[in-house]
Amino acid sequence: xxxxxxxxxxxxxxxxxxxxxxxxxxxxxxxxxxxxxxxxxxxxxxxxxxxxxxxxxxxxxxxxxxxxxxxxxxxxxxxxxxxxxxxxxxxxxxxxxxxxxxxxxxxxxxxxx
Amino acid sequence: xxxxxxxxxxxxxxxxxxxxxxxxxxxxxxxxxxxxxxxxxxxxxxxxxxxxxxxxxxxxxxxxxxxxxxxxxxxxxxxxxxxxxxxxxxxxxxxxxxxxxxxxxxxxxxxxxxxxxxxxxxx
Numbered sequence: 353x354x355x356x357x358x359x360x361x362x363x364x365x366x367x368x369x370x371x372x373x374x375x376x377x378x379x380x381x382x383x384x385x386x387x388x389x390x391x392x393x394x395x396x397x398x399x400x401x402x403x404x405x406x407x408x409x410x411x412x413x414x415x416x417x418x419x420x421x422x423x424x425x426x427x428x429x430x431x432x433x434x435x436x437x438x439x440x441x442x443x444x445x446x447x448x449x450x451x452x453x454x455x456x457x458x459x460x461x462x463x464x465x
Numbered sequence: 466x467x468x469x470x471x472x473x474x475x476x477x478x479x480x481x482x483x484x485x486x487x488x489x490x491x492x493x494x495x496x497x498x499x500x501x502x503x504x505x506x507x508x509x510x511x512x513x514x515x516x517x518x519x520x521x522x523x524x525x526x527x528x529x530x531x532x533x534x535x536x537x538x539x540x541x542x543x544x545x546x547x548x549x550x551x552x553x554x555x556x557x558x559x560x561x562x563x564x565x566x567x568x569x570x571x572x573x574x575x576x577x578x579x580x581x582x583x584x585x586x587x588x
Contacts, residue, residue, distance in 0.1 A: 353527075392574035394510070397570050401560055401578035402502075402510060411574070449564075449573040452524040454500075456491065459509040 354379050354448050355404035358428040375446035378388045379428045383450070393422055393431045395442045396459075402445065406431065419428040431437035438464065467491040467577040471562050474582030481586070482553050485562030487544040487579055495519065495539035497567045500575065501529040501546045511557075514546065518569040551586045558583050 355378040365371040381390045389409035395401040404413045406422035409429055418435045433440055442465060445456040473485040487499070501513040514535035516523045523535050534547040544561050558581040565576035 368491075394509070394575075396504075401581055402575070403578075404565075404574060404576050407565065407572075407574040443491060443509075447510075447512075447574065453526050454512040454515070454573055456510040456512060 353453055354381065354447055354450060354455055356446055356455050356457040358446060358460050360460060361458065362461040362463065363437045364463045365433075365436065365463045366432075368435050369465075370437050371433045371462055372428070372460070375424075375426045375429040375431070375447075375457050377429075377448055377450075380449075381448045381450040382426050386464050389425055389429070390448055391422075391424070391429050392447045392449065393420075394445045394456075395440075395445065396445065397442045405444075433462075436462075436464070466531055466588040467563060469563060469579035470578060471582035472567070473532070473557065474559065474584045476585045476587060477551055479552060479586060479588045481548045483584060484546065485553065485559055485561075485582060485584070486548040489542045489544065489561075492563070493567060494497075494537075494542040496569065498564055498570050498573065499535075499537065499544045500562045500564070500573065500576070501533075501544075501559060502562050502578075503559045504581075505554070508557075513559075515573060516544070518567075520569055522570070548584070551584075553557060553586050553588055556584060556586050557571045 391409040393406040394403040410422045470488045496518045500515040562575035563577040
């Protein structure tokens with residue numbers, strides 16, 4: 353089974369500054385047959401369902417602000433928020449969908465400093 | 466517009482059973498894989514189960530294998546999760562989720578989510 357580990361567990365960033373969240377998988381989530389990384393990122397705010405931000409490690413979901421970007425390949429991935437806004441306060445999760453069982457990272461809580 | 470509406474949550478005693486439903490609309494339900502994911506208090510998202518579209522092949526996390534069963538009724542556009550032998554660790558908000566691409570079994574990143582239904586297991 354592929355285990356997803358995020359770092360840090362929590363993060364405080366000043367408004368307008370960059371926020372970076374890391375995600376590491378215990379095995380590669382890159383399929384060589386199509387050269388795609390089976391990795392997604394979600395944002396979850398209290399009392400709301402998760403919201404898909406990024407899939408295929410770097411493809412932004414429609415409607416997601418371009419301050420959100422995803423990068424990485426194989427086992428190491430990063431979600432970057434280029435200029436933190438107040439509405440970005442949330443918990444962020446990575447998820448692999450390379451194989452079953454599908455798994456999420458433990459989450460990273462992002463707050464305003 | 467894709468809509469997913471969960472129901473069936475509530476308070477249940479330790480060792481009891483519950484069946485959750487997820488009513489789907491706005492897409493061709495019968496040809497889309499579907500999933501259940503939960504969020505327990507103070508914990509992170511946990512993938513539980515998936516079922517493929519037409520073939521109905523099922524997948525379960527080890528934590529619920531043998532206790533939870535995912536199923537679907539394509540004639541009613543409804544997804545189910547039968548939960549047995551419930552413990553306090555099953556207390557959570559349960560979400561149904563639809564992957565982005567349609568198809569019997571495509572990449573399972575979750576583009577659409579329901580609002581969730583709360584299950585509370587009391588001892």
